[in-house]
Amino acid sequence: MTEASTPLEKQRSSAAAATKRGRRTAAGQGFGRPSVTWALPGILFFGLFAIVPMALAVYLSFCSWDGLTSPTPVGLDNWTRLFKDPEFRQAGWLSLLLTVISWAFQTPIALMLGVWAAGRQRNRAVLSAIFFVPLLLSTTAIAVLFHSLLDPNFGVIKEIGPWFGIDPNILGSSTGALLTVAFVGGWQFMPFHTLIYQGGTRQIPQVLYQAASIDGAGPVRQFFSITLPQLRNTITTSSVLMIVGSLTYFDTVLIMTKGGPGTDTTIVPYLMYRTGFQSYDLGYASAIATALVVVATALSLLMVKFSGFGSMRSTREGM
Amino acid sequence: MGSGFLRRGTGTARWTAALAATAMAAVLAGCGSGSGTGAANSTITAYVYxxxxxxxxxxxxxxxxxTSDVKVKLVSVPGAEYVNKLRTAMGSPNAPDVFFNWGGGSIKPYVDAGQLVDLSPHFQKDETLRRGFLPSVVEAGSLDGKVYGVPMRGMQPVMLFYNKALFAENNLQPPKTWDDLQKAISTFKAKKITPFALGGTDAWTQLMWLEYxxxxxGGPEVFKKIQNGDSSAWGDPAVLKAAQTTRQLIDDGAFGKNFNSVSYANGGAPALFAQGRAAMHLMGSWEYSTQLGKAPDFAKKDLGWTAFPTVAGGTGDPGNVVGNPTNYWSVNARTKHKDAAIDFLMTMASQEYSKALVDNGDIPTTANASQLLETSPNPGFAEFQYKMVQLAPSFTLSWDQALEASKATPMLTEINKLFAGKSTPEQFVEALKALK
Incomplete structure (x- = not known):
């Protein structure tokens, strides 16, 4: 998640910084935009730690490599294997399922919570701060914690599960394990998306609400006719982050289920890890990684295109 | 400073020069540490878990x-990262001269790449090495009849641990035969006690059942064939029978209903056993110290241990043992101080080193360790364990260590699927035969 979100965040914050600088220089010193050297550290960093490894992974995906001897080129072997591998197909399906479940679980709750938290009341500020806590914990710590809570003999699930008709053998069942992974991820990242929605909602001009009140719209009508349409770009941002995050989700699976029972929570990133760092089949693992990058990028681009986010169409047309 | 400084031509040039200098320095530094294997004042690096x-x-x-002119530098690599770090280092110029390993498949890629010193000649000509260690232990760490490792830590055979109090309450004896085992299962089930604790999210704990x-x-020969690279040997009828027996145990409720959610790593399975909610636990010998740490009362009073029972109609010797015979030092073929490295390895056979292991609670694999065991913190357990290994006709290395990673990893997945009921014993065998 963090990995996926940084480039985007970086882009946004640097864009914001650029405008600020632009304004200052225009007003004061009479300089134009800063030269390309300003971007050099960022480009170097990104090139060295993102582009180069990615290019290497693409190269390795056409090789057989055990990490010890030199990689031997094998042409398309890894790729033909990828398309025939039932394990990869299952992993792809599971990743897709996890993504859909995560999105459907997190978005409505984060949206409502974010809109609520956008209010300036003091109690809302305090509660928002509390909601934010899970995001400050490490993913690993959270997974370890939930793993213990879900121990069928000693965890709270043993006491609480039966109240809701849940069999405590939750990590041992295919559906239960996948839902748990989605839930734990949602629990951790919902505050982050809440924050995005809170910020987005606060950007909406008050006049819109004032006008709507005069026209006699109640809070529900206002939410659907003003807040939601105004948040369109925020929803896209949050969704792209969520989807890319879910596609690259890994830590929780490693700690809580190890891809099991059987292979029923072996999502693509975990399959990649297992192939690369447990089987040391680094060529095939690179093919999986490359496929993952391509799919995640394609999905983000598609979403940006079809939501109108890319053309930066103003949500304040007519104002 | 500001944009002006950077945009001036000289500034850019200076900046580029600085960058180039930094890059050069980094490269040089890399070279410096790269030659650590030899040039730097006669030291040898040893990686240890x-x-x-x-x-x-x-x-x-x-x-x-x-006393030595060539000094050994011990590098302790945190356990969880050991395998990966070693792998990366061995593929680079920064490889250690001597390194800790599990023998078998854990060193096979290095042997195949010609990176290890064949120690067989040294074992042949040197009395200290040849007579120093238990033969089954040296054998278990060998590959294709060649010795690549010198034993350097305690032995870790897998054995059946049981709760003495529960067995006494139910008038049961620790199981020696499969009938005994089944009687114990039905007795405990009737009492709502899980017969065997099992941490089903950790496939290596399930592996122990199939190994035994x-x-x-079918005897140790079946796996020996598999270990030597013959994947079709998974098709041996004994493998299917072992998988079917496992399935039967699961269906009989020998592991309880929710073992697939239980973890060994977070202490779930050992706690079930220590609290008397499970009667037995098939586990490596480290279970004793685990329980001594977590449930000392139980470990001192009620914890019992015995060998794995016989299976009706089986041809394997009931004295055979599976598990981790010990850990080994192997020597990198690229070392510049081979003799010094081997001299260091010889000290592993010394009585002083064995004594230090015993004091640490380990059972050394040296041939004359038995006289030291009285001073062990737990002499009864130590002597049982040492005898078990000493008298074992064969000591099979844990399959996940004996096979190389590219086969061991999918094998563990298949075992987990078998236990989770995601594949039948027949599908299990087919999947293993297909491992390449």
Whole structure:
């Protein structure tokens, strides 16, 4: 998640910084935009730690490599294997399922919570701060914690599960394990998306609400006719982050289920890890990684295109 | 400073020069550490798996360095990262001269790449090495009849642990045969006690069952063939029988209903056993110290241990043992101080080193360790364990260590699927035969 979100965040914050600088220089010193050297550290960093490894992974995906001897080129072997591998197909399906479940679980709750938290009341500020806590914990710590809570003999699930008709053998069942992974991820990242929605909602001009009140719209009508349409770009941002995050989700699976029972929570990133760092089949693992990058990028681009986010169409047309 | 400075031509040039200098420095630094294998003042680097036992190896290194011209530098790599770090280092110029390993498949890629010193000639000509260690232990760490490792830590055979109090309450004896085992299962089930604790999210704990079942049913030869690279040997009828026996145990409720959610790593399975909610636990010998740490009352009073029972109709010797015979030092073929490295390895056979291991609670694999065991913190357990290994006709290395990673990893997945009911014993066998 963090990995996926940084480039985007970086882009946004640097864009914001650029405008600020632009304004200052225009007003004061009479300089134009800063030269390309300003971007050099960022480009170097990104090139060295993102582009180069990615290019290497693409190269390795056409090789057989055990990490010890030199990689031997094998042409398309890894790729033909990828398309025939039932394990990869299952992993792809599971990743897709996890993504859909995560999105459907997190978005409505984060949206409502974010809109609520956008209010300036003091109690809302305090509660928002509390909601934010899970995001400050490490993913690993959270997974370890939930793993213990879900121990069928000693965890709270043993006491609480039966109240809701849940069999405590939750990590041992295919559906239960996948839902748990989605839930734990949602629990951790919902505050982050809440924050995005809170910020987005606060950007909406008050006049819109004032006008709507005069026209006699109640809070529900206002939410659907003003807040939601105004948040369109925020929803896209949050969704792209969520989807890319879910596609690259890994830590929780490693700690809580190890891809099991059987292979029923072996999502693509975990399959990649297992192939690369447990089987040391680094060529095939690179093919999986490359496929993952391509799919995640394609999905983000598609979403940006079809939501109108890319053309930066103003949500304040007519104002 | 500001944009102006950077945009001036000289500024950019200076900046580029600085960058180039930094890059050069980095490259040089890389070269410097790269030649650490030899050039730097006659030291040899030894990688060791970082856990509580490192202090024993450190003491041995300090002792060795007092008299040797070539000094040993011990690098303790945290356990979870050990395998990956070693793998990366061995593929680079920064490889260690001597390194800790599990023998078998854990060193096979290095042997195949010609990176290890064949120690067989040294074992042949040198009395200290040849007579120093239990033969089954040296054998278990060998590949294709060649010795690549010198035993350097305690033995870790897998055995059946049981709760003495529960067995006494139910008038049961620790199981010696499969009938005994089944009687125990039905008795405990009737009492709502899980017969066997099992941490089903950790496939290696499930692996132990198949290792022993296959050994008891078909003898150690079946796996020996597989280990030597013959994947079709998974098709041996004994493998299917072992898988079916496993399935039967699961269906009989020998592991309880929710073992697939139980973890060994977070203490779930050992706690079930210590609290008397499970009657038995098939586990490596470290279970004793685990319980001593977590449930000392139970470990001192009620914890019993015995060998894995026989299986009706099986051809394997009931004395056979599976598990981790010990850990080994292997020598990198690229080392510049081979003789010094081997001299250091010889100290592993010394009585002083064995004594240090015993004091740490380990059972050394040296041939004459038995007289030391009285001073062990748990003499009864130590002597049982040492005898079990000493008398074992065969000691099969844990399959996940014996096979190389590219086969061991999918094998563990298949075992987990078998236990989770995601594949039948027949599908299990087919999947293993297909491993390449």
């Amino acid at each position: 970082g856990d509580d036992a490192v202090k024993v190896q450190q003491a041995a290194v300090d002792e060795f360095n007092k 079942l296959l050994d008891r049913i």
